[in-house]
Amino acid sequence: MRKKHSIKLSFAHGYADNISFGLSLPSTVFDRSFIFDKMQMTYVHKDRKIDYIKNVGIFILLEQRYYDLESEKFLFDNWKYYLDGRTKVWIGWDILDNIGIKTWYQYRWRDAETQLYGDFEWVEEFKSFSKHEIWVEFSHEFISNILY
Incomplete structure (x- = not known):
């Protein structure tokens, strides 16, 4: 008898170090290191009642990232926070x-937050998004x- 269902759960916590910070490159003006927490689940149902x-499956992912950034203009530090789904x-x-043939629908979103006053106020407007995607995948x- 074959299994009709499979489920995968995964949890992660970590620190992403920006190893290129401080190398005098234009993209390394800010230390983009962050702390993250991630949780994901995949569920697949393989019942052949319909020939x-x-x-049929579902995948859900939630990830939060916290950036602690030093301010160039202010005495206090900046921060930004992303919640992705x-x-x-x-x-x-x-x-x-x-x-x-596989058809799938995906919904992605990100909420970006920063402190009220700081160097990164623009982040909330430009880094937050939500989008819907529909795909058809063919394989042979x-x-x-x-x-040989």
Whole structure:
């Protein structure tokens, strides 16, 4: 008997070090190191009650990043905070032999926040977003004897 479901959970906490900071390059004026927390889950259902549907799945991701930035204009430090999210839902179709078709919908968003006064007030307007995507993916299975 085959498994009809699979689920994956993952949690991460870490520090991303900006190793190029201080090398006199234009992109290294600010230390972009950050602390992050990430949580993600994938669930796949493989029940073949409908012949032409191979699987159905959902993926959810949440990530927060905190940047502690030094101010060039003010006595106090700056900070910025990102909360990113992504939700993806897909269907794997089994319509044609040797050709895989997958359709998926994805919603992505980011909320960026900064302190009220500081060097990075512009971040909230330019780094926050939300978007919807719809994709169709085609794949082809083939056997090749090129290595033999």
